[in-house]
Amino acid sequence: METLPTVWFVVIAFFWTGYLFLEGFDLGVGMMMRGFARNNTERRVLLNTIGPVWDGNEVWLITAGAATFAAFPQWYAALFSGLYLPLVLVLLALIFRAVGIEYRGKVDSDRWRAGWDWAIALGSLVAAFGVGAMLGLTTTGLPLNANGDRVGGAFAWFNGYAVLGGLAVVCFCLVHAAAFLMLKSDGEIRLRAKAVVLRWLPVALLPMAAWAAVLVLRNGKAVTVVTLLIAAIGAVAAWLLAKAGRDGLSFTGLGIFLVAGTVTIFTAVFPTVLPSTINEAFNLTVDSASSSDYTLGVMSVVALFGIPAVLVYQGYTYWVFRKRVSSSAIPAAHAVVVQ
């Protein structure tokens, strides 16, 4: 194994983990716009807990994609073209969701708001499922030929792992969002969020745990058993702490579950970045898929300055907007008055 490709595999795993941790809760909050939130004020509370931060969270996805392009062009080309249709749906979902969040409050009409509520909820759901399916498949494989092209038609990617990965991310997002609302909202919403966490956390984390467990079994690395155990401990701690009313620590517990879970997943598959289900010889690995050392070196310098800076100023926004959002904090809606 060469050093720089390995470093960049870790960097990309880091971007995906950051994405799931950050956008995880705002995708979940988006899904809860229908079903969980009961009226317009509650929906506005939900949106405003993620309002200042969701767009920055989504950049983690762009960065994960762009970094894959720069560091592992073969991986990027095979994965993105192989999953053409699901990614089209993810893109459309993210478009509807983003526009919905921004436009929903811009016209004072129930129909307008209801339409965008559905756009946000379904957009968040489809995006989370699609990203999950993509991650599930990059760890378990696609029918790729020697050139890295998908064979077998537009739906050849579809299998149980796609569903498992999709479910894993959707369910995680939901429980992560409930824990986030417990931490960031107040009053009745906070109580209901707590009830969701206590009731659903044990079930909702199972698909992701199952996905990680499958990879642990398939690849048989001892260390991944340990990280999987840490993930389980994080999940149990998150539940117990939620019950004890320690919102911040419970959210942290979920974070530990996620980080240990993705570490398990990426460690288990390393050094394969995208297996071929047709022939093992066609597997893309960190070495066979990577850019030149010069390019990776340049990107390493950029990342060395860029990533800490992002963590600092993104952390700062979370600190600035650290207050809980309650129903009473929501100003009245107003119509755009045409003079």
Add this chain to the structure above:
Amino acid sequence: MEALEIARWQFGITTVYHFLMVPLTIGLGLLVAIMHTAWYRTGKDQYLRMTKFWGKLFLINFIMGVATGLVQEFQFGMAWSEYSRFVGDVFGAPLAMEALLAFFVESIFLGLWIFGWGRLPKAVHLLSIWCASLATICSAYFILAANSWMQHPVGVEMIDGRPVMVDVWAVLTNNTLLVAFPHTIFGAISVAGGFLLGISWYHLWKRRRDGIDTVGADGKVIVGSEPSRGRDAADHKVWLRSLRIGAVVAVVSFAGVSLTGDLQAKLMFDQQPMKMAAAEAACHDGTGFSILSVGDLGSNDCADMVAVVELPGMLSFLANGDFDTDIRGINTLLPEYQERFGTHLPDDPIYGERAGTEIDYVPVMEVTYWGFRIMITFGMLAAAAAAVALWVVRKGTVPESKWLMRLAVFGILAPFGANSAGWIFTEMGRQPFVVAPNPDPDGIDNVFMFTAAAVSPGVSLGELIFSLSAFTLVYGTLLVVEVKLLAAYCRGGVPAAMPELLHEPSTESAKKDDDGGPDGGDGTGGRGKDSGADDVLSFAY
């Protein structure tokens, strides 16, 4: 129809669409940052109103740019996997830099700015809009670095049939990039200039129509006022100031666009002579710039192309700065291209069924010829109109004419048209290459790629047709929604962004109670907010 053509249509449609939002984001972001600075320094009410109003329109547009930008980032891998494999070593880096160094700053600091009214210290709040604005400009630099490499590959060596980056500095200081970047930024600013001009004209006109502002015997405006703060004397200042800023910006940016465009054209005559010959529909060598050429442009056939009206020497001037250098026409260039790059696509599996077919080195002339001219014409018209507008409002308001107002409003479209036409020209003019060969004597040999080789081999025609239809449908619908929303907020004027203006002139405490609605802050910055018993958000979705 084959997959390649659908993939090209999809890239064209999604990119041109994305680039409707991008220039407005870049240009308006910069102007809002300047308005915010003016308010920060002077504390004058009109600058706060300008910041809030134009800031609101900026946000409505910004989100569409963000949402459609993600498609661009993913599309290379999805529909152009062979391209991504071929260029990934050098092309992916500027994209990743853009994400890491620009997109994060842009989105995070914009979040701080939107929600930071009344919560952040004033200086930090001002800094946040500057960070966001400069990041949009910075992101343009990186993506243009990537595009310029496709126009003029530098900083690589061919290793195992693929260009491998050996000099990132060369990629980031590509001479193509150094002229494309200011050209694009000036173009973006001209869009924002026309935007300010058209909408402000409309509001000044409406104030006259409603009899608020009148014109005295000396032709000077007599500013009137209505009880509502939304239509007081300060409101007049908002629109007049905005109009003048917009007009000046439009004129100045056109000067910038022209100067950089001239440099760019001179480079292109060297770097992609065929593109420039096709821009002219110039079959024979010559020095004249065609004003009108007849013949069937669509047939792409040089046999029946005749320039009826041309400016003698002008083409030579554009390319070389003198009037008597013969510029090579298509008839001269074609054999040179055929000799260097072959007459037929090689028998390589990368070309799929297209292997062995004849290569057409002449771009689609009706696109390049008219694209080039539409770009220049719309740009010139917009700048000339802005200069006239500046003179027309010298006495403080606009004429009562409804038609002039309509012209000003529809004039908003001209710089958009110039931007789109310019991009369509430069991208279509590069065909049949997706990576154009570098003809410099010390350039890199054999680094080029035919568009025919770039498309994803594994993606089927059906998938592409589905995605093209879906994107077109969704983009079309959202364009209607965005334009309607922008129009509603434009018509609403400043109170659309500051609803508190509609209530009686109020004391501070009264303001606090009805501190309602999106963006409704009272503009007092970081002061006095924490002492309130309530904690109503000064901005809420």
